[in-house]
Amino acid sequence: MATQLKCTHCGDWGEDPNSCASCGTPRDVHSTFANQGNPERFKAFEMPAMEWNTNKKIPTWKRSIINTGKALNWMVLAVGGAIAWMAYWVAV
Numbered sequence: 001m002a003t004q005l006k007c008t009h010c011g012d013w014g015e016d017p018n019s020c021a022s023c024g025t026p027r028d029v030h031s032t033f034a035n036q037g038n039p040e041r042f043k044a045f046e047m048p049a050m051e052w053n054t055n056k057k058i059p060t061w062k063r064s065i066i067n068t069g070k071a072l073n074w075m076v077l078a079v080g081g082a083i084a085w086m087a088y089w090v091a092v
């Protein structure tokens with residue numbers, strides 16, 4: 001999804017969240033509705049999806065620990081969901 005952002009310097013509109021395509025002025029992140037690099041902001045009312053951490057700034061070994069944690073978290077949620085589902089059918 002592309003968001004049109006207005007440049008506070010020249011007033012032109014563009015899709016680049018980091019800087020203006022016309023004059024190159026960096027976006028003032030506090031005065032615009034720019035996504036600010038956080039994809040969660042557009043998905044606040046959607047079911048969270050399993051996403052692997054692919055951040056290139058984090059070393060690979062650290063990322064594998066984070067991703068193992070993410071997988072464990074989803075496994076716990078899946079088991080919890082299965083128990084809740086079974087409890088529902090026991091109750092009715």
Ligand SMILES: [Zn+2]
Pocket residue numbers: 007008009010011012020021022023024025
């Ligand atoms: Zn501009």
